[in-house]
Amino acid sequence: MPVNLKRPDPQYLKPVNGVSLGVAQAEIGKPGRKDLLVVKLEDGSRVAAVFTQNRFCAAPVVVARQHLTMLDPDASIKALLVNTGCANAGTGKEGMSAARQSCAQLAALLGCSSAQVLPFSTGVIMEPLPVEKIGAGLPDCLANLREDNWLAAAEAIMTTDTLPKAASRRVSIGGQTVTVTGIAKGAGMIHPNMATMLAFVATDAPLSLALARAAVAQAANHSFNCITVDGDTSTNDAFVLISTGRASAPEIRDAGSAEYQELMQGVTAVAAELAQSIIRDGEGATKFITIRIEGGRRDEECRRIAYAIAHSPLVKTAFFASDPNLGRILAAVGKAGISDLAVDKIDLYLDDVLVVKNGGRHPGYRESDGQRVMKQPEISIRVTLNRGSATATVWTCDLSHDYVTINAEYRT
């Protein structure tokens, strides 16, 4: 059961002028479900993306990166092509060829070049991509292209996600209302043999290509780069930001402008909501945990400590058990590899309960207070290092029996 996550209301997902979405049942993975998505973009859209850092990245990641860099400056990305059921990862040269053929098939139907199509795949690793099935499904996708199809699109990219994930915001930019809407699916390697966190966010606000690239990296750092289920990085992760420029607002070119800041609030809010929904639907998750590190010298040391806590199986099992097990959190802080960390300056809070003061158990702390916090479905861990002003936030979930069951039994 996901933690405080519901099926999005279709009314909540506002269409983005210039983006239409069509889905089809192409029988790529499990039969009887929508598994193919085309996101069609109007001319002049700017597209930027960040991808997995895994060296074993999938063929569609390589091809999408190439298409984004090789694109003629006068041309623009016309479509995203997304399939579930097969990750096209660990598939060698044949996989590269299959990813390119898929793009070519859609390009032929849209009357554009292959380089104007970006491919994305999610599903089982090391299986060949069924190019012909994808080709057969494309006319269906194009036949039902609609601007209000975001929820259907979110459903078509699911793998073992239990719920579709979508988010939307309206933002006012210099008096003009613009829209930011996005969808995502299951985080990284939380899905056994299922590669991929995929996220696609679009806005009608006009962004220069340079700013779109800055925006996708900045939003990722405050959303998808802040989540972890089990520390495993997938081969297919991608986060794409689309700016159609169809809103009646002048192009944003200056990262220091008020307009850019206003838009980024909306983009970051949508990305963060999607990232959090991935954690809420994490495999076996029973708790949603926010880890906040404050008072560090540098953001990087705060992130390392936050991830050391988030990746500790002992911390995660303690949260599953609602056990306010102080030693495990402190030991995780201590093993983060910050060699000059003064542990006698560290304070630890569970929600608003002060648990550790100056590196030792706070005299006023009562186990019953810790237990009360730990029993909630949403918990925050806050560690203050008291040596600077840097901060970091990471969202994670607990480690439950269901995680082991799901991951041990997936292929059996």
Added chain:
Amino acid sequence: MPVNLKRPDPQYLKPVNGVSLGVAQAEIGKPGRKDLLVVKLEDGSRVAAVFTQNRFCAAPVVVARQHLTMLDPDASIKALLVNTGCANAGTGKEGMSAARQSCAQLAALLGCSSAQVLPFSTGVIMEPLPVEKIGAGLPDCLANLREDNWLAAAEAIMTTDTLPKAASRRVSIGGQTVTVTGIAKGAGMIHPNMATMLAFVATDAPLSLALARAAVAQAANHSFNCITVDGDTSTNDAFVLISTGRASAPEIRDAGSAEYQELMQGVTAVAAELAQSIIRDGEGATKFITIRIEGGRRDEECRRIAYAIAHSPLVKTAFFASDPNLGRILAAVGKAGISDLAVDKIDLYLDDVLVVKNGGRHPGYRESDGQRVMKQPEISIRVTLNRGSATATVWTCDLSHDYVTINAEYRT
């Protein structure tokens, strides 16, 4: 159930001339069990140790480090004082004082200085060390000091270990037979709220202090630094090497000498057997897994890749399920952070079965061969990077339901 691990035969554990061991029931942790150990050393013994790198290290670690550095060159360590039931970690200044008082109590009974006693604690974190109970138990320990007490000592330092861990070797050094015998207990943070991997290895071979220090670091790198259960580093880890020098062999002073190499074979063999026994008795372990990385540019990159595999929850759950899930191992290699790794040069073997060739599935690989290997209790993963001659080996276990059960339910 531990993996291929048995209770050591007392006959197999050879006494080390100059080392006597005494145990007592001091009621420090759970009642009704031996929980206090004194290891008494004859004059002139050389003692060297390596400790946890965790910044939240326990009071006994701080005190033992100080005693080893502050010791008068003419004096020698007279005793190790080890308790289970309480880790004396996260206990602040009171913890430091308690560790020192424990040493002082034993020093008074032995007629030596406090600095000649090294303290070691294992057990629950953030509870005060019961100094009086330790003091009350010490006379019992001294009353049953015996050279053939290694097995009783191994039992007295257990926490949630299911079996005592001890190993012994005889080595011939320049025609003289010397003995290496050691004991250990549960690895790192595999034990919930139980801090500590402790290991004590003694030899009667005469080593200079400088060489003893080199030897303990070298042996650790080929044993305790090669194991991981869950990646959590404890606050109390310590590995101690004792050289009593009582064997009739001349002192070994040269790291390049044949005598040193011969002795190190014995010391490393004992340390590696102890380290492996810790993994075999890992929480919830059903498989013993050897991860071997070969053909790297540097040892460090091989170690990083080995640990990326060993720490991946997805790899570990796949081994629990006996599922030869190739993608998970490749994804772990890819996320190890080796940015210039050429993934199309990588080969992967499960035991002797070639699974991946040049970064892709080997055409001759059959799933049934992988499954046959995975069903064994002992499995080796071998990854060849084909870019150099560096290697690394890491031993680990799988991630099972019992791991979650043990760690979630320990305090409830």
